[in-house]
Amino acid sequence: MTRPQTPQTTHRIALLFNANKVYDREIITGIGNYLLSTRVAWDLFLEEDFRCRLTGIERFDGDGIIADFDDPAVDEALRGCRLPVVAVGSSFEDPAHYPPDLPYIATDNSKLVSLAYTHLIGSGLEHFALYSLPQAQENRWAQQRELAFTHLRSADGRSAAQIDSEIYRGLSTSAPSWNQAIEQLTTWLRQLPKPVGIIAVTDARARHLLQACLIAGIPVPEEVAIIGIDNDPLTRTLTRIPLSSVIQGTEEMGRTAAHVLHQMLHGARFPGRRILVPPVGINVLESTRHQPLASxxxxxxxxxxxxxxxxxxxxxxxxxxxxxxxxxxxxxxxxxxxxxxxxxxxxxxxxxxxxxxxxxxxxxxxxxxxxxxxxxxxxxxxxxxxxxxxxxxxxxxxxxxxxxx
Missing domain, CATH: 1.10.10.60 (Homeodomain-like)
Structure with missing residues (x-):
């Protein structure tokens, strides 16, 4: 006689992400793929308009949380949380920057930048630069990518002063400062030795570079080859010149985070465990197909x-x-x-x-x-x-x- 199966317990899980960003959306997709490929029963809470709001999260009557810890406010709000929490975010060179008591699934910034850098070298370029973001707590991941670029350039014999001139942070994106931001970015681009390969810390920043080059009449990729990070399909539709981009392992990060939380819901504990997820590869398009031309x-x-x-x-x-x-x-x-x-x-x-x-x-x-x-x-x-x-x-x-x- 076949015994009736016991109904599986449904767990209520909060996903604290800003799903307006492609990085967060793909992590959520990875979580969803884990649920589809297993018999896990989760009731997911996600903000309707895709923005992460933290007010009242301490009163969430659920069983676990997966959260984007690149947002300092999320880190602060979940300190001392009684529920199992899996953190997702940037990798850090200094281990002290990781939350000490939580499992942490990280994108490997060093490998992201190294892959982009190697690709530009393979395109026949000899000069390199990085377009980053202003220094801020919420941009810690961008500063980690700056560090990775600095290590690569130092290994190639560049001095600290030379590397400093190769990194440009620019202004934060806002309507009132947009014209000023493009003017300053264009000035920096014109000062760089040509031809040059530029790594942008995101596809959004890569799009800024493309816009500045188009306005200034700087040929892409003959004089400036550009590669972003994220492989964002929306960004590709907004640019006349198709943008090369490093594909992060975001879906794998989501699947891994869901797997770790699944184990925690059944009693496992992983305090301080860190898992670095490498990039998937590069979507090579027109912006880095550099062909040296004499004329x-x-x-x-x-x-x-x-x-x-x-x-x-x-x-x-x-x-x-x-x-x-x-x-x-x-x-x-x-x-x-x-x-x-x-x-x-x-x-x-x-x-x-x-x-x-x-x-x-x-x-x-x-x-x-x-x-x-x-x-x-x-x-x-x-x-x-x-x-x-x-x-x-x-x-x-x-x-x-x-x-x-």
């Missing part, structure tokens, strides 16, 4: 083409932007790129079309419009000539390759 005219032309190719620009408009005659620009392109300016424009449109088709975000007709092809028929003709297939065939091939992987 500044070709640099500026490619910078303009990357921004406006899909808006139907012509060779004459590129030459006007660069400030040389069409015939001179064509000669520079033949020497450096072994192609015409029109072919460069077409190549960029084709690359964008391939990326859109691979993601299956739009139909072939919509892709043709978004990429600036004069008609769907013309896009078909370009695909057949350059790739030997139709857009639909390319899409099917890309999807089958993804499925096989």
């Amino acid at each position: 500044p005219y070709v640099m500026r032309a490619r910078h303009f083409i990357r921004q406006y190719a899909c808006q139907g620009i012509r060779t004459e408009q590129v030459a006007d932007y660069v400030g040389v005659s069409r015939s001179s620009l064509e000669e520079y392109f033949r020497r450096e790129r072994q192609c015409t300016v029109h072919q460069e424009i077409l190549r960029h449109k084709l690359d964008v079309a391939k990326a859109l088709l691979a993601k299956r975000d739009a139909s072939s007709a919509e892709v043709a419009i978004r990429c600036g092809f004069t008609s769907l028929q013309y896009m078909y003709a370009v695909f057949r000539r350059e790739l030997g297939c139709t857009p639909r065939e390319y899409q099917e091939r890309a999807n089958s390759t993804t499925a096989a992987g």
Whole structure:
């Protein structure tokens, strides 16, 4: 005779995160994935508008908490909490900065920065810099990334004064100070030796760099190659030049935090235990595809083409932007790129079309419009000539390759 199963106890768990940030959202996703892949029964409390509010958290009538300890207010509010708590946040070089009595799941800042730095070196760059955030308690994680960058540069023989000039914190983001922040950032960018690779401590800061370069007419990535941290899809939609970014192990952090709390709810204790989670890898896009070019005219032309190719620009408009005659620009392109300016424009449109088709975000007709092809028929003709297939065939091939992987 089969015995009836005892109903599983449901635990009430609070998630204290600011889910308006991609970092926090992906940690929450990791927690959710742990619940889906196990038989754990949790009733989750999360603020409706995704902001973490701490008022009254000491009266939470639940069984456990997973919280973002990068927020100093969270750290303060949960000191002495009677419930099992798992802390999630930045890694620290000084062990004294970790909460002493809690298990702590950390993103490995040293490996994040090292991965970005190695990628820029591999792009053929010799000058490097870091765009950080103003010093503040809530930005402790950014200062840890500064430390990681400092160690890497010191190991490469840079003096303290040289490293100091390579790190720029800028202003906090706010509407009243925005113009001033961009002006100061542009001044710093112009002072850097070129070409230079810049690591931004977040994708949001990387977007600031891209905006400043576009305003100042600094070619990306020929003169300034930019890599962020977070791989935030929202940031990618807000930039004309696709942004390379380090992918943090945030979902793994969430799964690990949920696993640790699950064990704590059944009596396990992990006071002072620290688990560092390495990055997943890099999403390499246009902002770090640095190709050394001898001609500044070709640099500026490619910078303009990357921004406006899909808006139907012509060779004459590129030459006007660069400030040389069409015939001179064509000669520079033949020497450096072994192609015409029109072919460069077409190549960029084709690359964008391939990326859109691979993601299956739009139909072939919509892709043709978004990429600036004069008609769907013309896009078909370009695909057949350059790739030997139709857009639909390319899409099917890309999807089958993804499925096989």
